[in-house]
Amino acid sequence: MTERLYYQDPYIQHFTSQILKQGADENGAYVVLQETAFYPTGGGQPCDIGTLNHAQVTRVEEIEGEIRHYTSEALSGTVTGQIDWSRRFDHMQQHAGQHILSAAFAEKFGIPTISFHLGRDSSTIDLQIEELSQETVLAAEELANEIVFNNIPIEVRWMNEEEANTLPLRKKPKVTENIRIVMIKNFDYSGCGGTHPNRTGEVGAIKIVDWQRHKGHVRLTFLCGWRSIRTLQEKQTIVKDVVRLLNSKERDVASKLANLIETQKELEKSLRESHEQLLAHEANTLSRTARIHPNGKLIAAISHHSISDLAKMSAMLTQDSEAIVLLVTQTDDKIQCICACGQSIEQNMNEVLKSVLPLINGKGGGNAKSARGGGEASISAEDLLEQLIIKVSS
Structure with a gap:
């Protein structure tokens, strides 16, 4: 059995020993020494690492009664061990x-x-x-x-x-x-x-x-x-940076941050309300562009808004039970659209959407009253909107 130098003196950092065995297992190639100062994994404590000659000892395990030193290269004969002392x-x-x-x-x-x-x-x-x-x-x-x-x-x-x-x-x-x-x-x-x-x-x-x-x-x-x-x-560095950014005393940091967070929440709420008002205003403007259509009132437009915002606008517009809403948005190489209608419209909006998705190699879905999807901008937003109009008119 290997003599355990770490039990004789846990402060040993250097030692010389003979290799008793070489082998390999699922963890890699290893050597077993006559004596070792390398502590193997066990008892909740990780193993030591270091070197044997110039080879890195990357892992030390006690398996089948052997203390196996897993090394980065082959070794033989007499070796000098060096423990990573800061880790130990x-x-x-x-x-x-x-x-x-x-x-x-x-x-x-x-x-x-x-x-x-x-x-x-x-x-x-x-x-x-x-x-x-x-x-x-x-x-x-x-x-x-x-x-x-x-x-x-x-x-x-x-x-x-x-x-x-x-x-x-x-x-x-x-x-x-x-x-x-x-x-x-x-x-x-x-x-x-x-x-x-x-x-x-x-x-x-x-x-x-x-x-x-x-x-x-x-x-x-x-x-x-x-x-x-x-x-x-590390924490002191963080606190100093926060104190500097807040132009505050250290003891006042918590209360000042609480005030900033509350102010941010109020600003975010105000911003959301303003954004909702903007969407409502744009939806109202779009409603005035409605064209008489054989199936209802057609509202078709290209927008710069996100798909989630288009969904909100379509919900506002389809409060008119006779509205048919087709909205398209494009960002870089991605194109998306919303197809929606009011309660009195019998046309299936999911079928309208599915009919144009192959044009953009797209995916999407929904129900008869509202559907959304998107894909590659292989055609322009104008062309996609035109195809949607043709579909609801056919």
Whole structure:
């Protein structure tokens, strides 16, 4: 079996080893080493990456008792490993931070953690509770950060089930031998196979950024250490930009934005009302162009409006039960039309539309009283309108 250097010292960044085996599986080509400092995926913690000689180690998995290092090129003999330390230390901060945060919820409120996921940008824990108040979240976060600032040693011990049972374990281990216990004295004792820093102070600030219901529990998202700092920097940059754009003090940003949003809503409402009035005015103008037709009053026109606006105008015009409305609009290489009629008109508008769609390689449909469609501008808007007029006149 491969000797696990990351358990001897999680701060090892360089090592030399012999290749014991080469192979390939569904994940690609891999090597198995005599010893390794690369942590394999497991226990909610992603694997380490880095290099073996000049080959990139893109993935590390423990499969069938082997720690498989998947590399970008073939290797043989003796290799020198280099861990991506920034990634490893980030995982150490997040994993230890999870222990502290989970223990804070358990210690202060009796809320157990049922799962943990360490993501690329943030981490989550699922808490065995259906609702979580802001007061509870802030109190647990404060306790967690107290543990960080007290810079308590984080100790790791291997023990059997009997020894483990003498400790106030937060969760019962799944194994009975070679149990690895991560201990924060007088605060948290947990069975864990992940990598952790030597003291809680190295975890850095713990910040809960979100929580929401998830499958009957609460999923809580948090950041630790450098992730907290980077996120604070990003948010501070955003706040400074908003303050500058609003010409406001930071504490007044929320109220000023609320006022702007309310003003925008009023302007949008006013704009919609004005637009509706414009459509009504144009529909009224078009109604005066109606021509006496054997089947009713024919209103045919080319418009610059969108198809949705044409639909609104046709609805206004067909309030006249004798109206037959044909409206066409064209934008660049697309042409669209509306065919509609009033209640007393017996002609089928869907059939009228379908008769001209082949001319524009188009699609569309509707019912006997209103239909719309569109296609390629292979003929002009004028020609399409003329064909529609011919169809309703035939």
